[in-house]
Amino acid sequence: MIKLIASDLDGTLVPEATPDINPRLFERILQLKELGVRFVAASGRQYPSILDVFEPLRNDIYFIADNGAFVIEKDQYLHSITFPNETWKGIISLVHTFPGTRIMLSSIEGNYTDSTDLWFRDMVSKNLGLDLIYVEDFQKLTLHVSKIGVYCTDRNPREAALLGKQYYEGKANIMVSGDFWQDYVPLGADKGKALTELMRHLGISREETVAFGDNINDIGLLQAAGDSYAVAKAAPELKAVAGHILNEGPEEDGVLHVLEQFLAEEATGRKG
Numbered sequence: 001m002i003k004l005i006a007s008d009l010d011g012t013l014v015p016e017a018t019p020d021i022n023p024r025l026f027e028r029i030l031q032l033k034e035l036g037v038r039f040v041a042a043s044g045r046q047y048p049s050i051l052d053v054f055e056p057l058r059n060d061i062y063f064i065a066d067n068g069a070f071v072i073e074k075d076q077y078l079h080s081i082t083f084p085n086e087t088w089k090g091i092i093s094l095v096h097t098f099p100g101t102r103i104m105l106s107s108i109e110g111n112y113t114d115s116t117d118l119w120f121r122d123m124v125s126k127n128l129g130l131d132l133i134y135v136e137d138f139q140k141l142t143l144h145v146s147k148i149g150v151y152c153t154d155r156n157p158r159e160a161a162l163l164g165k166q167y168y169e170g171k172a173n174i175m176v177s178g179d180f181w182q183d184y185v186p187l188g189a190d191k192g193k194a195l196t197e198l199m200r201h202l203g204i205s206r207e208e209t210v211a212f213g214d215n216i217n218d219i220g221l222l223q224a225a226g227d228s229y230a231v232a233k234a235a236p237e238l239k240a241v242a243g244h245i246l247n248e249g250p251e252e253d254g255v256l257h258v259l260e261q262f263l264a265e266e267a268t269g270r271k272g
Contacts, residue, residue, distance in 0.1 A: 002037055003208040006195050009043040011214035012231055016179055017127040019053045026056055028259040033060055035266050040064055042191045042221055044177040046106045047072055052129030066106050067185045067217055068194035069146035079197045081189040087171055088145040091184050092138045094167055100154020107143040114138055148184040157182035175217040192220025212255050213238055
């Protein structure tokens with residue numbers, strides 16, 4: 001019996017970097033909750049940005065934020081991992097050598113950028129629901145950093161990730177998280193490890209858990225679950241580890257269809 005459903009957001013439940021969720025998903029998530037099935041939104045996004053999508057369910061679901069750096073229930077942090085100061089500052093210095101990139105730094109203290117490009121800050125505010133704090137020099141700050149998001153305009157994020165791994169392999173988890181985004185998160189921060197931590201907290205087994213995703217940063221999430229689904233347009237690396245591939249069509253509709261199947265099966269089981 002399924003007791004926990006975990007799903008990525010961007011490219012899985014919502015179009016990339018938007019808050020545009022199908023409201024029917026909220027209805028199905030609440031119906032599943034009534035049957036004892038919990039739901040966790042697992043994203044590379046920061047917690048405030050995930051809430052921008054899921055505010056109506058703020059106290060009804062769980063959250064995995066910053067690619068697994070945080071596990072949150074009702075605004076309480078159940079689990080958190082951050083970078084040593086010298087590590088995140090070194091990554092910032094490295095990324096500054098990459099042409100055509102902008103930095104969005106996530107920390108317990110807030111979300112920051114040193115980009116002077118107003119279009120970038122406006123895009124993050126509009127699409128991700130985050131107001132970035134401008135700083136002139138990251139090196140002068142002391143922060144509890146959970147993620148460094150790198151927005152790539154002149155370079156494929158896969159190429160940026162490969163460059164990052166040349167210098168920070170073994171010091172950070174480095175991954176592609178979207179069409180334009182590449183992320184650095186602390187070692188030990190991974191959606192799959194965060195999901196496993198939440199399962200332990202809830203007393204739910206791997207076999208009772210299902211996960212959905214679309215990109216390379218969802219590999220751990222799908223591997224941590226007993227059953228898993230990749231959306232039709234998912235990265236080949238994710239499809240390789242998924243138990244099922246959703247049909248072509250809007251990704252969020254594919255997830256919605258599976259949730260409705262779960263509800264129908266549960267109703268049939270109860271009648272039986």
